[in-house]
Amino acid sequence: MAEKLSEKEIENFNISDTDKYPVMPLRNTVLFPQQVIPIYIGRDRSLKLINDWILKNAIL
Secondary structure, eight states, X not given: OOOOOOHHHHHHOOOOTTOOOXXXXXXXXXXXXXXXXXXXXXXXXXXXXXXXXXXXXXXX
């Protein structure tokens, strides 16, 4: 499960126009902020995207 950020971490979390984020299309699924649901990954490209993003210690 996702870890909740502290107030200090939220204040220090800056998003700039130059930041890049991966996009993974999901079939029949809509995600909303703060929502936690299981996502079943099957395609090799999708698995690579998730693994690469996790290795960067980035927030998903």
